[in-house]
Amino acid sequence: METPVRVVLVDDHPMVRAGLSAMLAPFARRVRVVGQAGDVTTALELVTGLSPDVALVDVRMGTASGLDLCRTLAALPVPPRVVLLSVYDDEQYVYEALRAGASGYLLKRVDGEELVRRLEEVMGGETVVDVTLAGRIAASAARLHRGEFWPGAHLGLTQRESEVLSLLVAGLSNRAIADRLVLGQETVKSHLRALYRKLDVTDRAAAVTVALRDGMFR
Amino acid sequence: METPVRVVLVDDHPMVRAGLSAMLAPFARRVRVVGQAGDVTTALELVTGLSPDVALVDVRMGTASGLDLCRTLAALPVPPRVVLLSVYDDEQYVYEALRAGASGYLLKRVDGEELVRRLEEVMGGETVVDVTLAGRIAASAARLHRGEFWPGAHLGLTQRESEVLSLLVAGLSNRAIADRLVLGQETVKSHLRALYRKLDVTDRAAAVTVALRDGMFR
DNA sequence: CGGCGTCTCACCCGCCCGGGGGGACCCACG
């Protein structure tokens, strides 16, 4: 066993910090919490002062974004590895996180043993992503290979229909949709009819309901 | 000092449970954590078996809703007080929570001292709401006193308008809405016009988008 | 080459819907 991983916790909830500390306490020989911060400024002071191995950062700290902090930390002369913690199991966030320079993206459902193992993996140079997310990312990658990448493809919508639907959800009229997509409104009506048939609805309001409930758009 | 408040923790994140335990540990004489559950079923077993004073429940447990659990617990022969914990500082959730039978709605930013005090207040029969939320809710106290709890009340919708909107989201036509509510469709149109004005939209599709995005209906 | 699906556009029809009036009743509030 090597020297323990030195970790700084960054989260605006005292509760979460206490939870992390408590969870990591039994593994003190492998992971050592050397500091805690509840906001971005003290987090920066702490990291520059202590030069920890890893900063364990919440992605959503009230108003401030953990992603921004991640970028800031990654730009330091002696950057720590940054592992982001989140409750959002959304693929998109993972991409942003890794692009922001994070070495890991874990969900808050992890337990102590798992967390310690992941932190050690990060120290070994690996990039760790929560397993459930990793699975989904793999699945969506597979979909990409099959060519299904626009929202609604799983319902048999064509790309164009998906575009029309997104504007419909945005509240645009047929005329406005036509202008936006540089089409005649008759064309838009054609797409809408196909859309209604595939979504099994009879009007635009119901189509919006189906689309939003399905999670195709936000 | 009376006997300590007996609390059961319900949260799908082991970390949060650990954090709560750690935060409450220094106050063992006032609050005692007698059990922890990571899912709804074990939570039910625990509560029925231990009959705790308070169940401290996360509103958002992965897929399951803490609100549903709250309703279930409130329907038990010997119901515990239920205090919901959340990261969402949205008035609407508070309404739903209280309607679901909760005795409290606290944000996860609370510290140990605060939490202990709140739990004791709950045991005293009070209904506790996070102070920042309480302030905002006080603004609409008049509505609360009149018992206006329907979805959309926070946007100034009347109860009738809310009913119409819900059927609109369900994809019904004006005629169908009128039949369902036993009204003339001219009346429905009246309500819809008021609705469009309040939601700042011009047609039903946009109204559906606003309603669903706001979380008024699912 | 000849289907097949997608995307594009057109014409016609019927009517629901949005927008503008107005007016009735009831009840709470001042």
Added chain:
DNA sequence: CGTGGGTCCCCCCGGGCGGGTGAGACGCCG
């Protein structure tokens, strides 16, 4: 007691929308 808001209903009107049908252009695949 007046006033204001909520609920309910009515009229008219024009346009947007849903529904049907048809067709030309393009790319794909067997």
